[in-house]
Amino acid sequence: MSTDTATDAGAADPGAPVLELEDLVMHFGPVRAVDGVSLSIAPGRVTALVGESGSGKSTVGRCVVRLLSPTSGTVRLGGTDVTGLGRRAMRPHRREVSIVFQDPAGSLDPRMLVGDVVAEPLRLQGRGGGRAERERRVAEQLERVGLDRSVAQRYPHELSGGQRQRVSLARALVSEPRLLVADEPTSALDVSVQASVLNLLADLQRDIGFACLFITHDLSAVEYLADDIAVLYLGQVVETGTREEVFARPRHPYTQALLAAAPVADPVRQRERTRVLLGDDLPSAIDPPSGCRFHTRCPLAVDRCATEEPVLRTVGGGGSVACHLVDDDGSGPDVRDATPGATPDATTDPDHDDRPGSPA
Numbered sequence: 001m002s003t004d005t006a007t008d009a010g011a012a013d014p015g016a017p018v019l020e021l022e023d024l025v026m027h028f029g030p031v032r033a034v035d036g037v038s039l040s041i042a043p044g045r046v047t048a049l050v051g052e053s054g055s056g057k058s059t060v061g062r063c064v065v066r067l068l069s070p071t072s073g074t075v076r077l078g079g080t081d082v083t084g085l086g087r088r089a090m091r092p093h094r095r096e097v098s099i100v101f102q103d104p105a106g107s108l109d110p111r112m113l114v115g116d117v118v119a120e121p122l123r124l125q126g127r128g129g130g131r132a133e134r135e136r137r138v139a140e141q142l143e144r145v146g147l148d149r150s151v152a153q154r155y156p157h158e159l160s161g162g163q164r165q166r167v168s169l170a171r172a173l174v175s176e177p178r179l180l181v182a183d184e185p186t187s188a189l190d191v192s193v194q195a196s197v198l199n200l201l202a203d204l205q206r207d208i209g210f211a212c213l214f215i216t217h218d219l220s221a222v223e224y225l226a227d228d229i230a231v232l233y234l235g236q237v238v239e240t241g242t243r244e245e246v247f248a249r250p251r252h253p254y255t256q257a258l259l260a261a262a263p264v265a266d267p268v269r270q271r272e273r274t275r276v277l278l279g280d281d282l283p284s285a286i287d288p289p290s291g292c293r294f295h296t297r298c299p300l301a302v303d304r305c306a307t308e309e310p311v312l313r314t315v316g317g318g319g320s321v322a323c324h325l326v327d328d329d330g331s332g333p334d335v336r337d338a339t340p341g342a343t344p345d346a347t348t349d350p351d352h353d354d355r356p357g358s359p360a
């Protein structure tokens with residue numbers, strides 16, 4: 001790891017959280033995609049942002065890297081508020097945070113040689129020295145992500161999906177960011193290569209030590225990679241905690257429902273399982289339900305849930321939860337006990353295993 005990573009990029013305090021979101025709001029016209037998200041990631045930690053499709057995960061990620069300008073709220077990188085910064089003022093902070101997208105085919109410029117794709121962040125940041133130095137760094141990056149350095153002379157379309165995603169990772173990490181936003185980095189890939197790319201991401205994270213906002217709906221990947229978990233429902237965080245806490249003792253009925261589906265690797269079957277517990281699809285983000293946004297699908301909802309919005313509060317045993325049914329000591333009901341047929345039968349389910357999160 002380079003020693004100059006945090007010092008000359010404008011990061012005020014290396015001990016400060018790498019990322020802090022405070023009451024982040026992102027509305028697209030009437031669509032309330034993100035509606036008051038607060039979370040923080042300490043240096044070197046991996047926080048998984050989980051939730052169904054449409055819950056706002058990608059929108060949060062895009063606000064963090066400033067591809068989107070939030071409607072309101074604050075984005076702080078390394079203690080510095082970057083929310084209102086324009087293009088130029090943002091430049092010194094650019095190298096602190098990178099993003100890898102779901103679809104490497106769409107995110108790599110097809111007209112550029114791979115070597116130029118990987119070197120581009122250095123060039124844009126006015127770094128990387130002369131041509132020879134840049135080429136050296138590119139070769140080093142390519143090898144780091146398990147590619148031959150000769151790949152620098154090829155075009156993205158000449159590579160497989162897995163190789164392209166490795167190139168995306170090389171590009172994202174070439175500027176040695178303190179934070180990587182990984183937005184469903186494996187879900188567009190062939191199932192056969194998903195595990196190897198995920199392993200690579202985990203190895204790089206461990207070796208280099210960057211913090212990561214890991215956006216995913218794949219709970220087995222969360223278990224493998226994440227230190228902490230934030231659960232998003234209709235644009236709001238409903239539960240946070242360490243991976244161990246959340247998998248062993250999910251507090252929010254929505255988290256419990258997600259975890260009931262966890263041992264299933266196939267996302268289609270995972271959705272089916274979730275549906276046993278939750279019924280319909282996510283309600284519209286244009287007109288979210290009153291009170292607790294989850295009450296329309298919650299098997300445990302009581303009258304109060306329809307009228308009074310629960311606040312996200314710290315509960316006993318660590319973590320935080322936004323649910324009226326959870327006591328301050330963290331105890332509360334579990335939808336998995338209340339809904340017969342919600343959990344898979346270990347004897348008939350070939351995907352069943354004994355990982356934490358599997359409702360054995």
Ligand SMILES: Nc1ncnc2c1ncn2[C@@H]1O[C@H](COP(=O)(O)OP(=O)(O)OP(=O)(O)O)[C@@H](O)[C@H]1O
Pocket residue numbers: 028031032033051052053054055056057058059060285
């Ligand atoms: N540019 C946009 N214009 C209008 N609505 C948008 C835009 N981007 C996202 N949305 C809406 O915002 C909500 C959140 O979308 P987002 O993509 O952030 O969710 P997600 O949890 O990442 O889902 P997925 O896993 O499907 O990407 C959705 O209702 C989506 O339709």
